[in-house]
Amino acid sequence: MALILKNAHVVDPSVELDGVMDVLIEDGKIARVAEGIEVEGAEVRDLSGKYLVPGLVDMHVHLREPGFEHKEDIASGTRSAAKGGFTGVCCMPNTDPVTDNGVVVGYIVARAAQVGKCRVYPAGAMSKGLKGEIISEMGDMVAQGAVAFTDDGRGIQDAGMMRRAMDYGKMFGRVFMSHCQDEGLVGAGQVNEGVVSTRLGLLGWPAQGEELQIARDIMLSELTGCAVHIQHISTAAGLDMVRAAKDKGLAVTCEVTPHHLFLSEDDIDSTYNTSLKVNPPLRTKADCEALIEGVKDGSIDAVVTDHAPHAAWEKAHEFEYAPFGMTGLETSFALINTHLVKTGQIDYSQMVELMAVAPREILGLEPVKIAEGSVADITVFDPDAEWVVDEAEFVSKSKNSGFIGAKLVGRATDVFVGGVATLENGEIVE
């Protein structure tokens, strides 16, 4: 059936759209974008005052299935994504069993098709068991639908092994996403190494522990010709290395999380809130400012959440023993809207680049455009909705957000995946 989305402010930089317009959806695709569309018998939804953009994609999410369903599963994680305004997520392979072969990738794809509230693009491990020793079954995983390779949660420690994985894997034309952490240097580091680690008496996780591998992987991208994407970048100097790589014309991209943009080590105080324990750690205010500059000038390609759910009982430990990670799917858009768009630092075109266009490009997915013929993956949001982050409202199974209590502006109201509504007036469509 035909559906007309009326009077929304449509923003899509990939087709230079920025104005109030109607969008006609037929058979899961966008059939027309114009003013004043009328079609006999079509369902009409008035979206006056809302924005309509290409469906947001979060290219760094932990859905935890198979293996850690007490933290999250494909059903709950994709519902959390829909609630946050996403039409697709790329899920990380640190599952149990590890997503390092075609059978596990095939399981995730099949399960997502059954219970998913958004598209799920699995990332396969680079190494078997995330051990950094033996190359995973990359071709097998690509055949089953893997869109990228990463050992996220860890990084391959040996440069020669990383080089071989890239040399082998590049024939599949998929991006290598790198979690940059030199384990020798980082050791049991808990928080950014500096004043705060000293004051709180916690082991330091130095910036250089990340930057060493950013430098290494940029060099390996140059050596092998393999595309590299730096995950959850957190330091000013690391970002400068990515800038230099881009200036050189290398196939290097990077992503940042809202928590590395808007929270710093200073937020970890004597309450030792374990939700603020993340990998890489929250850095200095100066790093946050440098990362925001990177978002503004385009040297950071994508905003991701690194949605890393953990059960309350797992986080309810001494800081040292709590696992790393915070959730993010349900606050990401609103945080970017509140802190970057509403403050005039970026506009909605840039936001769409960061949260919809670039993630698809980096993962080699079919582009989504608000234009005739495109698949109708669409996010609609109210740019002015005011709300307070309340853990009781989270759809995710886990509540380990670092933003509980934050006053935010902007919320997804409607989401369509292939023309089918997954979120309507802010409620998940069952």
Ligand SMILES: NC(=O)N[C@@H](CC(=O)O)C(=O)O
């Ligand atoms: N980011 C985190 O703090 N944790 C992630 C792992 C990861 O993204 O490296 C997790 O799987 O919990």
Ligand SMILES: [Zn+2]
């Ligand atoms: Zn990681």
Ligand SMILES: [Zn+2]
């Ligand atoms: Zn991660």
